[in-house]
Amino acid sequence: MRMSSKTPSANSIAHARRTVQQLRIEASIERIKVSKASADLMNYCGEHVKYDPLVMGIPASENPFKDKKPCTIL
Amino acid sequence: AAAQSRPSALQSGESLATLKNESDSLKKKLEEERAKLHDVELNQVAEKVELVSALSIRTRRVLKGHGNKVLCMDWCKDKRRLVSSSQDGKVIVWDGYTLNKEHAVTMPCTWVMACAYAPSGCAVACGGLDNKCSVYPLSLDKNENLAAKKKSVAMHTNYLSGCSFTNSDMQLLTSSGDGTCALWDVESGQLLQSFHGHTADVLSLNLAPSETGNTFVSGGCDKKANVWDMLPCASVSCRLYDLRADREVAVYQKDSIIFGASSVDFSLSGRLLFAGYNDYTINVWDVLKGNRISVLFGHENRVSCVKVSPDGTSFASASWDTSLRIWA
Numbered sequence A: 001m002r003m004s005s006k007t008p009s010a011n012s013i014a015h016a017r018r019t020v021q022q023l024r025i026e027a028s029i030e031r032i033k034v035s036k037a038s039a040d041l042m043n044y045c046g047e048h049v050k051y052d053p054l055v056m057g058i059p060a061s062e063n064p065f066k067d068k069k070p071c072t073i074l
Numbered sequence B: 001a002a003a004q005s006r007p008s009a010l011q012s013g014e015s016l017a018t019l020k021n022e023s024d025s026l027k028k029k030l031e032e033e034r035a036k037l038h039d040v041e042l043n044q045v046a047e048k049v050e051l052v053s054a055l056s057i058r059t060r061r062v063l064k065g066h067g068n069k070v071l072c073m074d075w076c077k078d079k080r081r082l083v084s085s086s087q088d089g090k091v092i093v094w095d096g097y098t099l100n101k102e103h104a105v106t107m108p109c110t111w112v113m114a115c116a117y118a119p120s121g122c123a124v125a126c127g128g129l130d131n132k133c134s135v136y137p138l139s140l141d142k143n144e145n146l147a148a149k150k151k152s153v154a155m156h157t158n159y160l161s162g163c164s165f166t167n168s169d170m171q172l173l174t175s176s177g178d179g180t181c182a183l184w185d186v187e188s189g190q191l192l193q194s195f196h197g198h199t200a201d202v203l204s205l206n207l208a209p210s211e212t213g214n215t216f217v218s219g220g221c222d223k224k225a226n227v228w229d230m231l232p233c234a235s236v237s238c239r240l241y242d243l244r245a246d247r248e249v250a251v252y253q254k255d256s257i258i259f260g261a262s263s264v265d266f267s268l269s270g271r272l273l274f275a276g277y278n279d280y281t282i283n284v285w286d287v288l289k290g291n292r293i294s295v296l297f298g299h300e301n302r303v304s305c306v307k308v309s310p311d312g313t314s315f316a317s318a319s320w321d322t323s324l325r326i327w328a
Helices: A010-028 A034-051 B007-037 B042-048
Strands: B059-064 B070-075 B081-086 B090-095 B101-106 B114-117 B123-127 B132-137 B151-155 B160-165 B171-176 B180-185 B191-196 B202-207 B215-220 B225-229 B238-242 B247-252 B261-266 B272-277 B282-286 B292-296 B303-308 B315-319 B323-327
Touching: A010 B007, A034 B042, A034 B238, A034 B247, B042 B247, B070 B315, B070 B323, B081 B114, B081 B123, B090 B123, B101 B123, B114 B171, B123 B160, B132 B160, B132 B171, B151 B171, B151 B180, B171 B202, B180 B202, B238 B272, B272 B303, B272 B315
Parallel strands: B070 B114, B070 B303, B114 B160, B160 B202, B261 B303
Antiparallel strands: B059 B323, B070 B081, B081 B090, B090 B101, B114 B123, B123 B132, B132 B151, B160 B171, B171 B180, B180 B191, B202 B215, B215 B225, B238 B247, B261 B272, B272 B282, B282 B292, B303 B315, B315 B323
8 A cells, every 4th residue: 555655734734623623613502493493583573573664664754765745846 | 554754744644534534523413413403494484474465665766876887885874875886986975865976986996896884974985806995984075085084994815895894983894805804993904803714705794783793794606604703606596594593494596586696685674585686686585484575676787785774664776787776
C-alpha cells in the first residue's frame, strides 16, 4: 500500500477542527417539533392579524397612501 | 507499508482522520434529530385557520426619477420616507406621501446595489460596485452637497450586496460578493466583527427584529442561509425556516412560477408574505396555509426589492423598470 506523500497541512487540520466545533454547537441546540413550532406561528399570526393593515384593510381616510377625495387647490 | 518517520506527521494524519470521523457522525446525528421533529406540515396544522379574505391591495404611488434599474430600497422609521438606489449610480430619498424627491446623491460608481435608512432618519448608507458602504448624513439645507459629508465606512474586496443599520446609527452590517458579512463602527470605520461561512457571494441580509438586535440572517449564491449571532441568487421557491425547530416548515411555490424571487418581506402579523419576482410580479402568499392569495401586476421589469413599511400600512417595491411603487 502506498502512503500518500502529502502530509495534512496545518490549514486543513484547523479547518477540520472548526467544522467539528461548529457541528458540536449545532448538535447541542434544543429543537422543538414542527407541530409545536407551527402552533406557535399560528398563535402569533392569530393574535396580531387584527392589527395588520394589509390583511384587514383600513379605510382610505386612515391610510395616508390610499386616495382620499380629490381636492382642489385654490 | 512504511509508516511516516516523523512523529508529528503521523499525529497530524491521525487527528485529521478522527476529526473527519467525528464531523461525519455529527452530521448524521443532526440529520436524524431533525427528521424526528418533522411530525407534521405547517399547512396541515393551519387547516382550521380562517381564510384570508380578498385583499384590496393595489398600487397607490409610482415613484419615477431613476434613470436605470432600481436595485434596492429601504423605509425610514417615519413610515413615509424611502431611500432607493439604482444602476444609474444615484441614491434618492423620497417623501412617499407627496412623491417629492428630498435628496439625491450621485455615487462614484454605477450599480448601487444596497441602500439603507438610518434609524434616526438622519442619514442613509449605500454602496455597490465601489466595494464600499458609505454613510451620507442628510442635510436640511437643500443647497448643501451631500457628497461633501460622505463617510466611507465599510471596505470589502468585492461588490456590496446588502447593508443594514443595527439598532442605532452607530453600527452598520454589510454583506458582500466577497463571501463575507461584516459589522462596522460608523464613527471610526473600524471593522468590529467579520462573518465567514458562506462559500460564495453573499447576496442579502436581514436583521432579526429585537431590542437587543444581535441576530441576523444572510443568504448567498451557495444556496445557504446562515443565521449569525453578532458579539444573502434568486430561487424559484420561498421557504420558511423555523429556528426553534431548526428546519424548513413551509415552501411557497407553484409549478406555474418559473422565475426566481429576489426579495421577500412579511406583513405586520406575519400572516402574509410578499415576494418580488423576476417575471415582474409580486406574489402574496398565505404564510400559514401555504397557498398564493394574489398576484400583483404593475412593474414592467424584474422586481428587485420588496419591503413592508414600519407600521405595516403599505409596502414598497423597487424594480429594474426604473420605478418604485407603493402598494396598499
